[in-house]
Amino acid sequence: MKLFGFFHLRSIGGQIAALVVASIIALHLILTASFLISRPDRAEPPPDGAHHLADAALLLGGAASEERPRLLADIARAFPKLDLEVRAPGTTTVVEDTEGQHLRGIRRHLGHGYRVMTLPPEAGEHKVAVELPDGTVIAGRVDPGPRPPRFWGGPWMMTLLFALISVTMLGLWAAHALARPLSSFARAAEGFSLDGTAEPLPERGPEEIRSVARALNRMHERIAGLMADRTRMLAAISHDLRTPITRLRLRAEFIEDETHRKRMLIDLDQMRAMLESVLSLLRNDRKMEAVTLVDIASTLQLIADQFADMGHTVHYDGPAQATAAARPDDLHRGITNLVENAVRFGAEVTIRLDVAGTRLTIDVEDDGPGISDARKQEMLEPFVRGDDARNMDDTTGFGLGLSIARAIAIAHGGELSLHDRQPNGLIVRMQLPVWQPNRLAA
Known part of the structure; x- marks a missing residue:
């Protein structure tokens, strides 16, 4: 084997290796593209009101107490929409259930030493309070900005779902491409x-x-x-x-x-x-002979009548009509062999037909001595006779009747088996499929 023969794309190993590499590359490309588009590491700039409030808090926090009134007046004139005001400590009511993008932007801008709080809405306006390091509280009107995306709508979750679906579809396609030839092998064997x-x-x-x-x-x-x-x-x-x-x-x-x-x-x-x-x-x-549609019930009734005309007691028990795909002459010869064996060892024979679902069952029952369990499988082999006689005469066979019937059953996609009949006798059961699409098309 060549050194890198495993990675040859015409081999199974090479295709599996290529599938793994392609999946990894596709996953990395998807994650990289999502990262470049969403950039979760980039600090989102806060809205204008939040940015102004953070700058005012830093300016007031670093100024002396006697300079703050003048600074407040200057800030109010520069940013009238901010509606900046100073509140006494302990008089501020805080809303605890908010954590918006504007608050995160203000906290990142201010750093430690400043406490950012959300105030209850007043006349439909949203206000944010900032507690300075010395305990002074300033409040201003801040637009909360857009609502954060839901968990399922976040960029990372959408990226992972897209990557999962893409890699799964690629794997299913590859598995189908690799398994399809093996499925054709199974159909060809059948x-x-x-x-x-x-x-x-x-x-x-x-x-x-x-x-x-x-x-x-x-x-x-x-x-x-x-x-x-x-x-x-x-x-x-x-x-x-x-x-x-x-x-x-x-x-x-x-x-x-x-x-x-x-x-x-x-x-x-x-x-x-x-x-x-x-x-x-x-x-x-x-x-x-080709496979064609056959009325199995009529064939079995005809065989029973033929043996009855020869003086044997043979009955048919089953539906009046049952159609299946079969080779009519082969099926006739196989059932005839079974009935010949039955009339040779029994006085009365019954041919039963039962159709259930996609299979039909033909039972040839006799009231003879039967066959022991140890010899049932042996009797299906060629040239094995049910009697122990060493000399052949008109009453003995050649041990081929069951073998021929079994070969015919297998050729039809069915099977032949032997069973005991109560209180005595033997049941030879031939099970055949009702439809044989492949053989019928051929």
Whole structure:
């Protein structure tokens, strides 16, 4: 890694460092501009009346007592609006609840040794009294000036609020810019498919994010290529095996022993059925059928009627209509596999449909012996059969029905699980989303 590679703006670390530096600079610029505009360190000049009163107090405080009458007369002639007067000590009524800008200016101008007081308003006029160091009190008319700004309207509070809002907006924007590629990764993982309809991950954002996006896109291409190769290989195997199986059936017809001929034909039929089942499990379903709106209730009722026509006791229990986004043929094949397993082990089967919110639940219930809790998860794996027979006949399966149904449920964005039925039997539950916007759009 380069010495200053961390500060490279195309990397996540560089962008975070740039965000921190930009936030600090913006905050300092805002505070500096507010300081230069408001200048709280600069002493505000008092109003004219307050300035004149402070000067008169300093002049009288420094003069001898015999000179004060002449000075008072001179000040009164020079500043008639000040209405300066001398009051005897102890005769002045003070208002204690005022602390205006004019009082602060007078106190700063006079310094220690002088006491500044506010007098009650007289005929709408505001007067301020100043007690000289020797106890003499002079009073004059002073304009109180503008009212001080409120706490929320002060320059510092407005500056801090503006800085807080600016830095917060900058942080939210940066967090969104950094998290957006990660959110696209999550959406791509949820919509991962091998049918070619999924869009590749956009290669944008910081350098690390773009590298991950490129790696995931290459991985998707490699997986799709491997699945395509597997499908072509299985298709070739299926084509090559069908021909010798057909020849063996023709040769079996010439066997004179009726018992041996029937057994061989049964074995050949089982071989063909097993081959078709394996191909059904491993083939690339998504290229063969698109997602569309399906009336799930009608599909389940049709499956129940088909098995009833074959002599099985299969009932449908659910609403008369329930629409969802699905692949109709795949869903039909998956539910058919579940019902085939159920009628193989039970005498009576019920297909239940329940729609709640954004998910629908399909339960296939039978009254057979059920499956122990220790084997429920194992039964969902390929080539695991529910019976313990080592020889296959017409009543046994290949252990692929549940696996195919589970693969179909997962391809629809759902899940398949096994549950106990009371008092006996098994419930195979397939849960599917009602809507699949991404898949339906594809």
